[in-house]
Amino acid sequence: EDKVVQSPLSLVVHEGDTVTLNCSYEVTNFRSLLWYKQEKKAPTFLFMLTSSGIEKKSGRLSSILDKKELFSILNITATQTGDSAIYLCAVLIQGAQKLVFGQGTRLTINP
Amino acid sequence: DSGVTQTPKHLITATGQRVTLRCSPRSGDLSVYWYQQSLDQGLQFLIQYYNGEERAKGNILERFSAQQFPDLHSELNLSSLELGDSALYFCASSPSQGVGELFFGEGSRLTVL
Numbered sequence: 001e002d003k004v005v006q007s008p009l010s011l012v013v014h015e016g017d018t019v020t021l022n023c024s025y026e027v028t029n030f031r032s033l034l035w036y037k038q039e040k041k042a043p044t045f046l047f048m049l050t051s052s053g054i055e056k057k058s059g060r061l062s063s064i065l066d067k068k069e070l071f072s073i074l075n076i077t078a079t080q081t082g083d084s085a086i087y088l089c090a091v092l093i094q095g096a097q098k099l100v101f102g103q104g105t106r107l108t109i110n111p
Numbered sequence: 112d113s114g115v116t117q118t119p120k121h122l123i124t125a126t127g128q129r130v131t132l133r134c135s136p137r138s139g140d141l142s143v144y145w146y147q148q149s150l151d152q153g154l155q156f157l158i159q160y161y162n163g164e165e166r167a168k169g170n171i172l173e174r175f176s177a178q179q180f181p182d183l184h185s186e187l188n189l190s191s192l193e194l195g196d197s198a199l200y201f202c203a204s205s206p207s208q209g210v211g212e213l214f215f216g217e218g219s220r221l222t223v224l
Contacts, residue, residue, distance in 0.1 A: 004153075034212070042113055042201070042215040043154070088153065098144075098167050099213065101154040 002027040004091050006102035014110050017079050021105045023089030024071040031094040033065055033072050038086040038104070046074070046087075079109045114138065117202050117216035125224055129190040132219045136183055136204030142166070143185040144213060145177055146201040154201065160185055192223045 007022045023033065032050040036043035047056045049065035049072060056063050060079075065072045076083055086106050090099040114137035124130055136143050145157040156169035160179035171177075174192075179185040189196060199220050203213040 006153075041199075041217040042115075043213075044113070044215070045212045048212060090154075098156045098159060098169060099154075100156065101146075103153040 002091070002093060002100045004089055004100050004102035006087075006089050006105050008105060009103060010106045010108075012108045012110060013079060015079060015081060017109075018075065018077045019079060019107060021074040021076075021087050021089075021107070022071060023073070023102055025089075025091045025100075025102075026070065027091050027093055027100065029094040030067070030070075031092040034090045034092065034099065035063055035072075035074050036088040036090065038088055039084075043088055076107075081109050081111055083107060084109045113214040113216065115202060115204050115214050115216035117200075117219050119219055120217065121220050121222075123222045123224060124192060126192055126194060128192050128223075129188065130192065130221065132187040132189070132200050132202075132221075134185045134187070134202030134204075134216060136185070136202075137214055140204035140206050140214070141183065142205045142207065143179055143183070144203045144205075145171075145185070145187050146203065148199040148201060148218070149195075149197075157187070189221070192221075194223050197221055197223045 004025045034048045035046040047063045052067040060077045063074045086104040088104045089102040116135040141162045144159045146154040157171040159167040177187045199218045201218045203215045
């Protein structure tokens, strides 16, 4: 069974801290890995990673994929209270036309 | 605003009842996906339609069914509702048949009492 596991499930830090969120996967036929941010309702797209070792960056957020060790990390530097959200990792299965999501990491940034 | 519209936003009903959730994808998107998100679980894939045809099926119960209409809007029908069906149901769309970036609606929160 295809599985995506995120850790930690919950994380509380202070504003200004740097955080690293983890996502590991075991899937039959990997195509790409996606990160989403879910605040109040709808998940919004952050990154899609297909190749190993190439960092994707957007402002204070960055992500990298390791296809050999089957994991990805999402880094957020100089965190702000607006970064508080659930961060979802999902793996696209080749040929199956579906995204398999992890449970999410609930990140809380305290002022 | 993702451009994906879901109605109703909230729905409260009783066990044994049937409900229909509606989704209008982004203009031009041909693929529609339905996901279920329960309290302590991630997003569970239910079903995908592309241009009116079912393309992929996930852990969708037999009591649930969906369809995509010629105008590309989609409906998810949930019948013989149970307490455990209470969840947030998301619709997402993408331009093509293959999944890349999905654009999610705000979700329909279903509460079964």
